[in-house]
Amino acid sequence: MSAQSTTSNRIVIVGGGISGLSIATQLAEAGLPVTLLEASRLGFGATTRNQGWLHSGAWFAPTQIELARKCSESFQKTMTFCPECVEPNSGTMVYLTADVGTDPSRWTKAWEAAEISYQKLAYEGLAKQFPNLSIPRTAHAYQLPDRAIRTDVLLHRLVVASQQAGAEIRTDTPVARLIQHDDRILGVETIRGEQIFARLVILAGNAKGGALVPGFHTHTAGRQTDVEFVVLKAHLLALRPELCQRPFCIVDADGFSHIPHRPNSILGLNRWLPVGNGDDTQVVPAEVERIWEQVERFFPSVRREEHQALSWAGSTVQAMSIDDVEPGRTPLPTVVDHSQEAPALQNLLSVFSGRASLWAHLAMQTFQTVSEKLELTTPQTNMPPWCSSRKEDYGEPYMAAKPQNSILYHCQKCGNVVCRESDSIQPVCCDTHMEEACECSAETQYSDLETLTAIDN
Incomplete structure (x- = not known):
C-alpha cells in the first residue's frame, strides 16, 4: 500500500462517549475536518453506566489538590454549557461524617486550598433534609456544589454542539x-x-479503542512507556423507590454515596477493584453486599424485599504517569502520543479522561496535543461552547451560557430547563438563548416552575 496514495486531512475519532464527542466539538470548532465513529449508539460504553455524580473536586481535595482544581473548573463548564443536565429537585450534595473520631478539618482545609465553596449544616436542618437517614448528632455535615446529573442529557447536548461545529457523527x-x-x-x-483514511486517529473508546493496538494496555517484552495503565472495576446498586431526594456522600464509610435519579437511588462506594480486562463487567456479589450493608446501616428502616434492586459493574481503563502510580490515586486526564511510545506509531493518539467529570479538560488537552502534532499556526477563532469567546479567557471557567439577570427553572410539564429574564413574560428555553419558546409555555404558569437554585449569575 502506498502511503502517498491514501492521504487525508481528516481526523478520525473512535468512540462516541462524552470524551469523544467533546474532543470532536473542540477540533471541529478549530476548523479541522472531524469524523467520529461509534460502534453502537452514542454513549453506550459509558464507564460503569454512570452514577451521574458531577464532581466539584471536593472528594479529591484532601489527597489530590491538582485533580480537585481541575474538577472544579470542569464542573463550572458543565454547569454553564448544559445546565439542563442537572437532575431536577435534587439539590447540591451533602458531605457527611459518621464516626465520632473523624476530624472534618482535613476536608475543610483541603476545600479551602482548592477554592471550593462549602457551607456547614446544622444537625437540625440535616434531619429535616434526610428524615430516614440514621446519623449521630455528633456527625459533621457540609453542603458542597456537587450535583446529580443526567449524563444522557449532557451527551445529547454534546452531539448537537459537535454537529453544529461541523463534525460528522x-x-x-x-x-x-x-x-x-x-x-x-x-x-x-x-x-x-x-476504509476511512485520516491524517490523525484518536482512540477515545477506553477498552474498545485500546484493543485496536495489540499489547498497548499490557506489559509486553521490549515495550517502553512513560505511562502505566490501570484497569479498574466499580459496582453500583439501584433501588426503587428512592431512599431520599438529596445526593450525599459519607466520607468515612467507604465513601458511601447516594445519587438520586427519580424514581431510583443509585448507590456506590469508593471501591475500585483492579482487574485484568477492560471489558470485565461481571458483578462480584461480595461488592454488592458491601453496598447493601451501608444502606442498611444508614437507612435501618429499609427492607430489601420492599425495594426493586438492580446491581451492575463497569470497568474503565485509565493511563497514569509512571511517577503518579500509587494505591488509591485517581488518574488525571491523559493524552498518549503513540509516536513517543516504543514501538512507535505515528499519527495515533489515545485519550483517557481520568474521571468523566473532566471531559472539558480532556478536550482542551487533546486539542493542544493535536495542534502541536499538526503544527497548526492559524489562531483558533471559534471556541467550543463551554469556553469563553475571548481568546484571553480560553480554558478558564466562564458563566456566559445563561443571559444576565435571568433565572433558570425546571418545567414540570415538558421536562425542559427554561430561562426567564427578569422583565420577560413567558419562560423560554435557555438552550436556545432566549430565541425559542418552551414547548408548553403557552399553558404553563410560573407557579408550575421550580427554581434550580444552584445556578447563579
Whole structure:
C-alpha cells in the first residue's frame, strides 16, 4: 500500500462517549475536518453506566489538590454549557461524617486550598433534609456544589454542539482495525470493510479503542512507556423507590454515596477493584453486599424485599504517569502520543479522561496535543461552547451560557430547563438563548416552575 496514495486531512475519532464527542466539538470548532465513529449508539460504553455524580473536586481535595482544581473548573463548564443536565429537585450534595473520631478539618482545609465553596449544616436542618437517614448528632455535615446529573442529557447536548461545529457523527460503525503502513497509521477499517483514511486517529473508546493496538494496555517484552495503565472495576446498586431526594456522600464509610435519579437511588462506594480486562463487567456479589450493608446501616428502616434492586459493574481503563502510580490515586486526564511510545506509531493518539467529570479538560488537552502534532499556526477563532469567546479567557471557567439577570427553572410539564429574564413574560428555553419558546409555555404558569437554585449569575 502506498502511503502517498491514501492521504487525508481528516481526523478520525473512535468512540462516541462524552470524551469523544467533546474532543470532536473542540477540533471541529478549530476548523479541522472531524469524523467520529461509534460502534453502537452514542454513549453506550459509558464507564460503569454512570452514577451521574458531577464532581466539584471536593472528594479529591484532601489527597489530590491538582485533580480537585481541575474538577472544579470542569464542573463550572458543565454547569454553564448544559445546565439542563442537572437532575431536577435534587439539590447540591451533602458531605457527611459518621464516626465520632473523624476530624472534618482535613476536608475543610483541603476545600479551602482548592477554592471550593462549602457551607456547614446544622444537625437540625440535616434531619429535616434526610428524615430516614440514621446519623449521630455528633456527625459533621457540609453542603458542597456537587450535583446529580443526567449524563444522557449532557451527551445529547454534546452531539448537537459537535454537529453544529461541523463534525460528522457515524453510529453503528464498529472499527475492525487500524490501517498501517510501516510505523504510520493511515486511518481505520470498519467491520464492513470500509476504509476511512485520516491524517490523525484518536482512540477515545477506553477498552474498545485500546484493543485496536495489540499489547498497548499490557506489559509486553521490549515495550517502553512513560505511562502505566490501570484497569479498574466499580459496582453500583439501584433501588426503587428512592431512599431520599438529596445526593450525599459519607466520607468515612467507604465513601458511601447516594445519587438520586427519580424514581431510583443509585448507590456506590469508593471501591475500585483492579482487574485484568477492560471489558470485565461481571458483578462480584461480595461488592454488592458491601453496598447493601451501608444502606442498611444508614437507612435501618429499609427492607430489601420492599425495594426493586438492580446491581451492575463497569470497568474503565485509565493511563497514569509512571511517577503518579500509587494505591488509591485517581488518574488525571491523559493524552498518549503513540509516536513517543516504543514501538512507535505515528499519527495515533489515545485519550483517557481520568474521571468523566473532566471531559472539558480532556478536550482542551487533546486539542493542544493535536495542534502541536499538526503544527497548526492559524489562531483558533471559534471556541467550543463551554469556553469563553475571548481568546484571553480560553480554558478558564466562564458563566456566559445563561443571559444576565435571568433565572433558570425546571418545567414540570415538558421536562425542559427554561430561562426567564427578569422583565420577560413567558419562560423560554435557555438552550436556545432566549430565541425559542418552551414547548408548553403557552399553558404553563410560573407557579408550575421550580427554581434550580444552584445556578447563579
